Amino acid sequence: MIKTTTRLGTTAPAxxxxxxxxxxxxxxxxxxxxxxxxxxxxxxxSIVSVIGPNGAGxxxxxxxxxxxxxxxxGSIKLAGRELVGLRPDQVTEAGIARTFQNIRLFSSMTSExxxxxxxxxxxxxxFVDAVLRTRRFHESEHEAREAARLMLDFVGLSQWRxxxxxxxxxxxxRKLEIARALATTPKLILLDEPAAGMNPRETEDLKALxxxxxxxxxxxxxLIEHDMRLVMTLSEYITVLDYxxxxxxxxxxxxxxxxxxxxxxxxxxxxxxxxxxxxAPK
Amino acid sequence: xxxxxxxxxxxxxxLVKPDRTIWLVLFFIVTSVLLLISHETDIMRNLGPxxxxxxxxxxxxxVVSLFLANVLFAYLWKAANWAKLLVxxxxxxxxxxxxGQADTSLLDLSIQIMIFAALALxxxxxxxxxxxxDLGYVAFFAVGAYTWSIFASxxxxxxxxxxxxxxxxxxxxxxxxxxxxxxxxxxxxxxIRGLHGRVAPTRLSNLSFLLAxxxxxxxxxxxxxxxxxxFSGSADAVASGINPGFFWLFLALSVMTAALVGVLxxxxxxxxxxxxxxxxxxxxxxxxxxxxxxxxxxxxGSQGITPIGTASVPxxxxxxxxxxxxxDQYYLMFLYVLVLIVIAVILLVNVRLDNxxxxxxxxxxxxxxxxxxxxxxxxxxxxxxxFATGASFAGxxxxxxxxxxxxxxxxxxxxxxxxxxxxxxxxGGMGSFSGVILGAAVVTLLNLRxxxxxxxASANVSWIPQEVNPANFNRFxxxxxxxxxxxxxxxxxxxNKRRTRELHHEDDQEDESVDGNASGLNAGGxxxxxxxxxxxxxxxxxxxx
Numbered sequence: 141m142i143k144t145t146t147r148l149g150t151t152a153p154a155x156x157x158x159x160x161x162x163x164x165x166x167x168x169x170x171x172x173x174x175x176x177x178x179x180x181x182x183x184x185x186s187i188v189s190v191i192g193p194n195g196a197g198x199x200x201x202x203x204x205x206x207x208x209x210x211x212x213x214g215s216i217k218l219a220g221r222e223l224v225g226l227r228p229d230q231v232t233e234a235g236i237a238r239t240f241q242n243i244r245l246f247s248s249m250t251s252e253x254x255x256x257x258x259x260x261x262x263x264x265x266x267f268v269d270a271v272l273r274t275r276r277f278h279e280s281e282h283e284a285r286e287a288a289r290l291m292l293d294f295v296g297l298s299q300w301r302x303x304x305x306x307x308x309x310x311x312x313x314r315k316l317e318i319a320r321a322l323a324t325t326p327k328l329i330l331l332d333e334p335a336a337g338m339n340p341r342e343t344e345d346l347k348a349l350x351x352x353x354x355x356x357x358x359x360x361x362x363l364i365e366h367d368m369r370l371v372m373t374l375s376e377y378i379t380v381l382d383y384x385x386x387x388x389x390x391x392x393x394x395x396x397x398x399x400x401x402x403x404x405x406x407x408x409x410x411x412x413x414x415x416x417x418x419x420a421p422k
Numbered sequence: 423x424x425x426x427x428x429x430x431x432x433x434x435x436x437l438v439k440p441d442r443t444i445w446l447v448l449f450f451i452v453t454s455v456l457l458l459i460s461h462e463t464d465i466m467r468n469l470g471p472x473x474x475x476x477x478x479x480x481x482x483x484x485v486v487s488l489f490l491a492n493v494l495f496a497y498l499w500k501a502a503n504w505a506k507l508l509v510x511x512x513x514x515x516x517x518x519x520x521x522g523q524a525d526t527s528l529l530d531l532s533i534q535i536m537i538f539a540a541l542a543l544x545x546x547x548x549x550x551x552x553x554x555x556d557l558g559y560v561a562f563f564a565v566g567a568y569t570w571s572i573f574a575s576x577x578x579x580x581x582x583x584x585x586x587x588x589x590x591x592x593x594x595x596x597x598x599x600x601x602x603x604x605x606x607x608x609x610x611x612x613x614i615r616g617l618h619g620r621v622a623p624t625r626l627s628n629l630s631f632l633l634a635x636x637x638x639x640x641x642x643x644x645x646x647x648x649x650x651x652x653f654s655g656s657a658d659a660v661a662s663g664i665n666p667g668f669f670w671l672f673l674a675l676s677v678m679t680a681a682l683v684g685v686l687x688x689x690x691x692x693x694x695x696x697x698x699x700x701x702x703x704x705x706x707x708x709x710x711x712x713x714x715x716x717x718x719x720x721x722x723g724s725q726g727i728t729p730i731g732t733a734s735v736p737x738x739x740x741x742x743x744x745x746x747x748x749x750d751q752y753y754l755m756f757l758y759v760l761v762l763i764v765i766a767v768i769l770l771v772n773v774r775l776d777n778x779x780x781x782x783x784x785x786x787x788x789x790x791x792x793x794x795x796x797x798x799x800x801x802x803x804x805x806x807x808x809f810a811t812g813a814s815f816a817g818x819x820x821x822x823x824x825x826x827x828x829x830x831x832x833x834x835x836x837x838x839x840x841x842x843x844x845x846x847x848x849x850g851g852m853g854s855f856s857g858v859i860l861g862a863a864v865v866t867l868l869n870l871r872x873x874x875x876x877x878x879a880s881a882n883v884s885w886i887p888q889e890v891n892p893a894n895f896n897r898f899x900x901x902x903x904x905x906x907x908x909x910x911x912x913x914x915x916x917x918n919k920r921r922t923r924e925l926h927h928e929d930d931q932e933d934e935s936v937d938g939n940a941s942g943l944n945a946g947g948x949x950x951x952x953x954x955x956x957x958x959x960x961x962x963x964x965x966x967x
Contacts, residue, residue, distance in 0.1 A: 206796060225622030232798035244793035246786050257786045261798030263779050267807060270778035271771050280779065324798055 159184040159360050160205070160236075160328055165214035167200055167384075174200040176384040177214070182328065182377075187354055187361040189371045191395075192381035193405055198364045199241060201381065202330050206238050207231040219327060233261045237321035238330040241364075243313050245305040251297060251316055254305045255288040258323030262287075291319040294357075295349060311342035315349065322357065329353065331363040335370050343367060347374055372396065380404065439500040446492075446501045450509045453489040454517045460485050461524040479875035486528065487867050489513065490535075494863075497856060498916075514762065519755065523747055529754045531870055533826055536761045537819045539862035540768050542846040543855065544815030547772065549844065550853035550918070551781065552808035553788030554692070555700040557840055558707020562813035564714060564835035565683045566676040566820025571830050572720055573672065574663040574731040584719060585647070586654030592647055600644030607637035662731075669733030669825075673818060680817020681810040683710075688809035692802060695791070707840055714832040726831025730824050732757065757826050764822065768815050772855055775811070784808055785853075842869070849907055851914025860915050868900055 160182040167175040175197040182188050190198050203209045205216055207228040216223040223231055237258075246254050265280040292298045295315040300308050305316055314334055321329055334350070335343045347370055353359050365371045371378065371392070378395045380388040382404040388395055395401055459465050460482060466473040475481055496509040522529035541563060548556045572578055585592075611634045614627055691702045714721045721727060732753050739752045747755055775781050783804045786794035795801050824830050842865060850861020873896040880892050892899065907915075 208792070208796075222622070227800070228795040229798045229800045232796060238796055240793065240796075244790050244796075246789035246793065248785060248789055249782075253782060253785075257782050257794065257799065258797045260779055260783055265779055267775075267780055270780055271774055273774060277778065284779070320797060 157184060158182055159219055160362070161215075161217040162205065163215045163217075165201070165204060165216065166212045167197075167204055167209055168212045174384050175204065175211075175381075178379075178381065178384075178386045180379050180386070180389070182360060182362055185354060185358055185360055186376050187350065187363070187374055188377040188379065189375035190362065190364050190379050190381060191366070191368075191371055192387075195383075196381040196404075197384040198381055199332060200384075202238065202332055202364060205231075205330065206236060229261070232324055232326075235325075235327035236330065237324045237326035237328075239314070239317040239321050239332055239334060241332040241336065243317055245313060245317060245320070247304070247306045249305055250302050251292060251300045251305050251308065252285070252288045252302065254316060255291050255320050255323045256284040258291075258320040259284040259287045261324055287323050291323050294322070294352075295319040311338050311345065314338065314346065318349065318353070322353065322359065326359055328360045328362060331361065331365075333364055333366060335365060335367045343370055346370075350374060441501060442495075442499040443501040443505045446495055446499055446505050446509055449495060450492050450512065453485070453492055454513070456485050457489045457517065457521050461521045461528070463524075479878040480872070483867070483871035483875035486531070486871060489517070490863060490867070494860060519758065522754070522758070523751065526751055526754055529751075529758050530826070531866070533754070533758055533761050533822075534870065535863050535866045536765050537823050537826075538843065538846060538866050539859045540761075540765050540815050540819040541843045542850065542858040542862040543765075543768050543772055544812040544819075545843050546812075546847050546853065546855070546858045547775070547784070547815075548808050548812040549847055550858070551776065551788065552784040552805060554805060554808065555696065555703075556809075556812070557700050557704035557837075557844065558687075558710070559703075559812070559816060559843055560835045560837075560839040561687070561707040561710035562680045562684055562816035563820040563823070563839070564710055564832075565680045565813075566817030567824040567830050567834070568714060568721060568727075568820075569676045569679045569817070570669075570672050570821040571727045571730045571824045573668070574666070574825075575727045575729060576662055577720065577722060577727050578663060579657045579661040581719060582650060582654045582657035582660065585650040586657060589651045589654065592651045594648070594652065596644055597648035597652065600641050600646075600648060602641075604638055604641030604645060607634040607641060610634045611638065664731075666731050666734045669731075672821060676817045676821040677814040678817075680820070681814040683817075684810040684813030685806055688806045692805045692809065704837070704840075708837065711832050711835050714835070721832070724831060724833070726829055726833075727824075728829035730828045730830065732825040732828075754826070757822060761819075761822055764818060769855060769859075771811075776855075780804065780807060845904055849904065849914060851917040853918035854914065854916050857914050857916035857918065864915070865900075868903070869896075873899055 158181040160180075162178065162180045164177045164179055165175060166173065166177050178197075178201060180190075190201060192198055200209065204211045205223070207223065207226050207230065211224055214224070218231075218234055218236060221234060223234060223236075226234065246257060249257070263280040263284060265274075265277045268274075269277040269280075288301075289298075292301055295318060297308070297312055297316055297319065300312060300316070305313065308316060318329070318331065318334070331350070335346055338346060350361055350363070351374070354361050363371075363375070373392075375392060378389065378392055379386060380395055380398075380401050387400045387404055388398040390398070456476075459469075460476045466476065469476070476485070490513075492509050492513045496506045496513075518528065518532055522532070541559070544562075545556065545559050548554050548559070572581070611631060614631045614634065617627065687703070687706050691699060691706065694702060715724055717723075733756070735756060738756055738759075739749075742752055742755045743749070783794065783799045786797065786799055787801065787804060791801065823834075827834070843862075846861035846865045847858050848861070849865060850859065851857030873892075876892045876899075877894075877896060880886055888894075
């Protein structure tokens with residue numbers, strides 16, 4: 141693990157400007173502050189991670205970015221455009237796609253149809269087009285089907301094209317969710333625990349897929365993940381949340397060695413010295 | 423369990439259906455002959471005891487049902503296309519009208535079935551495709567019916583007379599004020615909407631939008647009132663309703679009015695889901711009925727409106743007359759053909775919408791609202807389209823219903839009607855077009871023919887005591903059939919392919935989630951530090967599904 145970290149440590153967190161700029165984002169549920177003034181800048185074409193113990197506010201943070209929750213305070217800008225106040229579907233249209241912690245595929249649709257729904261926002265045909273079967277309707281249906289084919293190929297699920305989405309093996313369902321999100325042609329994709337419930341082999345597959353999303357499609361990736369091996373080897377930049385507050389950020393090796401992070405995960409005593417021993421078998 | 427065992431897609435062996443062309447044609451001929459004979463009094467008289475059997479109400483209802491099953495079999499069975507076409511067109515365009523010539527109640531029944539089939543198709547979009555449980559669907563039916571009835575009956579003349587007598591200060595000045603008000607407010611609403619497209623809405627802008635909306639509404643009311651007053655002079659000219667030539671215009675108008683009411687009802691309530699939506703639509707459906715009851719000037723309240731006119735199409739009448747129909751049957755025959763055309767159009771629209779971006783969006787919302795929105799499906803807009811489309815089907819059929827009955831009252835649109843249409847959708851198979859049409863046919867036949875026929879036939883049988891006579895238990899028998907259906911075949915008579923897949927899938931789902939959890943536990947061992955946490959969250963995942 142140390143080997144990979146060193147390799148990644150030398151990688152600068154991508155050039156160019158930030159694609160996503162989150163500033164002083166706060167969410168209060170009644171008296172509880174779930175996310176407290178978190179600032180995060182995601183560089184374009186990078187892979188970044190948000191980590192933190194359970195209940196740290198990571199998913200709330202994602203839900204604010206995607207418009208499911210309205211932030212109490214703060215701003216979210218995608219490529220300079222303010223997103224606060226937009227509905228989730230408008231955020232998607234603006235260029236942020238997401239997957240869910242507990243897989244949310246459309247259970248009565250095939251894999252292909254699932255992806256075609258993802259393509260919906262980019263299609264031009266209207267109600268009237270559909271009823272009259274105009275040329276625009278046929279063009280957009282063709283486009284949706286083509287997008288589905290490309291995306292299924294991209295994530296390697298072509299053989300499941302006509303299978304009901306929820307009949308796919310667990311790991312493939314996760315991949316399909318990513319494909320569906322990618323079909324919206326996002327600038328940024330948010331992955332909420334993509335490796336949850338995966339075995340090591342599936343996780344390796346997923347890691348390769350995420351890299352290809354960035355390298356081949358040029359989509360910036362931001363993920364929440366508990367699998368530390370995945371996070372440390374994959375991400376170029378890490379933000380750590382605990383109790384809704386950002387406690388650390390930086391390159392993977394910096395975060396790894398940050399006492400504040402160890403404390404958050406293991407408690408004060410363990411962070412002081414027990415840490416290395418506990419992990420020794422690895 | 424190191425590697426998830428690859429699940430192969432289940433191989434679906436297509437069932438080899440036997441070719442039933444001969445059976446189909448044979449069945450068609452036999453049932454057609456039976457139907458025609460049972461409606462020919464001359465032949466029946468000569469048949470003796472066999473005629474008595476055929477005259478039995480239950481047998482008669484069965485003959486009609488068997489005959490209508492023709493169309494179903496033509497759809498279901500594997501047969502040559504010419505046979506299917508022959509049976510379909512033959513039964514609907516030749517045999518049925520021919521039998522209807524002898525017995526108009528048959529035409530009436532067919533129109534009723536098709537009206538309900540259209541209603542079921544409309545509700546199917548709302549409930550079956552978009553997954554929005556609407557218990558007040560009959561409201562849209564009422565809107566369509568009243569739109570035509572008020573104008574095509576003496577009611578309109580009376581409304582004009584009333585405004586003539588109570589004009590107050592209303593005049594052309596009011597019309598001008600109304601026009602200006604409507605134009606200004608509509609303009610500002612469009613402007614604010616455009617503004618919202620660019621900047622995030624604020625509380626103030628939302629309030630001003632609402633205010634402009636109220637202004638627009640009052641502007642329209644002023645315009646309407648002044649037009650009624652200005653035209654009150656011609657009250658006598660429309661004493662028995664407007665020119666029947668307007669029928670075609672009103673066909674379009676009833677669609678639009680119902681769709682508009684659908685949007686107006688939908689706007690405030692579609693933020694709600696599931697049970698809450700069901701309750702509030704139930705309430706709003708009743709509100710429309712109560713409005714019809716209380717707006718006495720326009721709807722004649724509980725007395726109902728009568729007589730309601732219908733279109734007169736001279737060339738059609740002469741055509742039908744040449745075929746041997748009596749003049750009093752012209753209008754039923756006209757409505758029969760019209761309803762056949764309308765339902766064909768509705769079916770076409772349904773199928774086309776289902777295989778489109780909007781159909782996929784509806785199903786996505788039904789499957790998972792949050793995921794659908796995250797994939798860029800605008801929830802409110804998509805749900806409103808579903809509501810408006812469903813409503814417009816009900817609207818056009820409401821108008822035809824009013825023209826057929828020539829009498830409507832608020833009681834024609836009570837809650838039971840909404841429930842009946844819903845039961846058709848559920849019985850037939852939610853989301854399946856052929857299913858809901860079959861559901862409509864079965865329920866209508868049960869309610870109008872089979873159960874009353876059973877009652878009538880058993881009423882005079884001496885050995886059945888009055889207390890258990892089926893004639894008194896129509897609703898009970900109908901209810902029992904529904905319950906039995908739901909227990910034995912919950913997916914409906916002709917289930918939607920997707921639904922079936924979903925139902926079958928649920929059996930596998932259990933294994934899947936267990937599988938998922940197991941591999942989750944396994945992965946837990948590999949997690950860098952927060953291993954326990956992952957397992958916990960995974961349990962949550964399994965449970966959520």
